[in-house]
Amino acid sequence: MLVDRARPVSREVVAELCELAQWAPNHKRTWPWRFAVADGDGRARLGDTIADAMEAHGDPAEKVAKTRTKYLRTPATLVVGSAAGDSPLRSAENRDATAAGVQNILLAATATGLASYWGSCPKGANDAVAALCGFEPGTHIAALIYLGWATEGVVAPERPQVHLHIID
Numbered sequence: 135m136l137v138d139r140a141r142p143v144s145r146e147v148v149a150e151l152c153e154l155a156q157w158a159p160n161h162k163r164t165w166p167w168r169f170a171v172a173d174g175d176g177r178a179r180l181g182d183t184i185a186d187a188m189e190a191h192g193d194p195a196e197k198v199a200k201t202r203t204k205y206l207r208t209p210a211t212l213v214v215g216s217a218a219g220d221s222p223l224r225s226a227e228n229r230d231a232t233a234a235g236v237q238n239i240l241l242a243a244t245a246t247g248l249a250s251y252w253g254s255c256p257k258g259a260n261d262a263v264a265a266l267c268g269f270e271p272g273t274h275i276a277a278l279i280y281l282g283w284a285t286e287g288v289v290a291p292e293r294p295q296v297h298l299h300i301i302d
């Protein structure tokens with residue numbers, strides 16, 4: 135999907151998307167979602183933080199350089215973290231709740247006219263991104279969501295046919 139790079143995505147709109155994320159199911163109501171938005175100059179800081187971590191991790195220079203400017207492609211990037219739980223099971227459930235919240239964000243963004251894209255936090259950059267965002271240590275970065283006002287749609291690839299197993 136193409137976006138209008140000159141049209142800002144307001145923090146109010148982003149905050150509304152975050153509000154909707156919190157309506158996802160959440161076992162034990164642990165409220166695991168953590169949110170941070172990079173817009174304006176914050177996008178370059180996000181890119182530099184990730185690129186520095188990738189460099190330290192030994193990633194190729196070309197890949198590192200590309201990452202520095204990656205988040206300038208859309209007006210805003212929403213970082214969604216999932217807080218650690220008090221057991222491995224709870225942490226896993228928190229991540230599931232966070233993923234469900236991210237899907238709420240993507241659906242709401244589309245309904246609002248925003249193009250969105252779910253990207254992962256590159257390998258080795260999780261803790262640096264969490265620190266940049268002000269999230270607690272141990273927070274898993276679940277999504278980097280690119281956001282911009284859509285100018286035109288793209289054709290979505292076909293999905294495989296569903297095979298529904300029957301338990302009898």
Ligand SMILES: Cc1cc2nc3c(=O)[nH]c(=O)nc-3n(C[C@H](O)[C@H](O)[C@H](O)COP(=O)(O)O)c2cc1C
Pocket residue numbers: 251252253254255276290291
């Ligand atoms: C947890 C998760 C992480 C993802 N990380 C990336 C990523 O880092 N880079 C990427 O190109 N696509 C990533 N994707 C995939 C895209 O967000 C998108 O779903 C995919 O390109 C399929 O597009 P479609 O839904 O239009 O078919 C990720 C998806 C999920 C669910």
